[in-house]
Amino acid sequence: MNTPAAAPHRCVVCGSGNAETVWSVALTPMHAVRPAGMADAASGFGQLDIAACSGCGHLSNRAFDTDAADELYGALVLTNEPVSPGMIAAVDETAALIMRHLKQESAVLEVGGGGGALSLALARRSARVDLVEPSRALQPERFAGTGVALHRAMFPVPALAGRLFDAVVCRQVIEHVPEPAPFLAALRASLADDGIAYLELPSANDILRRHSIVDFHYPHVHYYRRAEMELLLARAGFAVAEVFDIKQGHDMGFLLRAAKPLTREARASSDISPSEFAAALAERRARAARRLAAIDGPIALYGANAYAQALLGLYQESTPFAAMFDDTASYAGRCVYGPAGEITIEPPRGERLAGMAAIVIAAYLHDAEIARKISTTGFRGPVYTLRAPVVDTPDLIASLFDP
Template sequence: MSGAQLRIERAPALCNALAPTREAALAAPVGRIELVVDGRWGALVNAAFDPALAAYSDAYENSLHVSPTFDAWARGLARTLAERWRDNLRCVVDVGCGGGEFLQLLREAGAARCVGFEPGRSARLAREASQKTGVEVRSAPFPDGAGDLRPTFVTCRHVLEHIAEPLPFLRAIRSALAPGAGLYLEVPSAAHLLEASAVWDVLYEHCWHFTERSLRRLCSEAGFRVLRSGGGFGGQYLQIEAVADEAQPAPAP
């Protein structure tokens, strides 16, 4: 890893956690950010990240679907993915699905069985999300909570940047897929962050900041063959579509 590119000594450990009182907000845990260039894939990583500080709970809320602009974009994305992957919509899984909003859009666009996994939510909130959206939301990680589920298409949006060890995470997803299954990944774009000097997007819970090249490298090492990559939502997001690479066996998680 190269030397630090950015340091923040005291950053909220969970920027999107809603505090019930002023006192609770002031007492919220903080952590140190020390962004360096990762020597393996070329992404930016917080070398000072402590996963124990980023303890997700029902208080964490980062859904943007209340914005008409964002919701319209997400609906268009769901329709595009459903069209491109129309032969892979038998069993769609959303890893880190939040309240199941995007999975609901995929179902409306033609997906058959839809299952979301959100370990950061309680069983109660997962049930409420299922009732609200009409899709199945499980308060469990993927693939540990998948049972005999064999997804034909997996979406994972704005999750990977939160994962301290992204390679085992993606390899575990790869090992659980049906033959020929597809993957859609979406993360904040490190290129946009740097070009726009968007320091407000440097969050403690985002321990990784990927460029297009670094994310493609990571996906390839995890056992995926990248079909498409580029930017979305005005360049703020980085998007990748890939398939499980059948030319190589699924790597061990």
């Protein structure tokens, strides 16, 4: 085990070797979902040591185990499959956005496509798509006759070396990549001079604004603010054509064009005070602990995703969560887990919900949709979301992190 102080650390944005811890969790699950009853149940944990760079303020997990990345991304279970009307609509909107900028019959490269929902949507709009995704859970048969060519591997893929694409799409991937510069350079090398690229990732500006502690979870190595990512993109030879706020600012999307790489120095950051940020995060952690402790009876989680994963790492030892509900059919027989053991994932059936004293919506980006669904089951107990409240903007659903 590395201790944070001994771990070599160099900021990927500014190169500084100094950073200050703002958030740490000793034992956090590496996977959001895994098969139930694994023989080696004690494995599958990592450490969070989220540090703010002293030079530029960039946030990253100093304790991320780069050697375990292949195993992590060959992940046992595919996550983030669209399961609700809202999620499916979001995939279609992204596909439409990309296709607006492309000629007919264009060649598209998607890197890290998860279950392939976006690639399939692009192929339906007559693009020819090469999908690169390392998950061993992805079944090639799913893409037979669809116009999507699957490369089940880590990017870059030797088979695609030298190929140029009209569009390069990479969503929710770059924050997982320990060394972003060579990865972005490889994306750039795949892009035709008159092509477009679309990069989407979570926004650290949003975490800084909302103090959202469940947004720190093991698979994310880096937490980029918009200006940091623009700097890395310029260095890699991308010009930013347009920036999109996604999910009320939780994520950011960059529409990019090919350009000459620029030498850009990172600027010193003035908008992160590591000690104040750390104190605000610690306060959030304590608040949710008090709220959970005040609930008298079994507590269920809804949404077997990264935020549930983070929550279990934080609270499972003090709160024996009684159930894990999720709408993803393929999660049957899977579980979520934390330091105190496994919780089997089950579909949200009314009679099971009725036995709960409270439900915590972990899939907080879809909390309004899920809260409506819970209410149609007849459940009348308290429902909390993991959405961290923004001061001055009361949310419709009570947050576990409300004051």
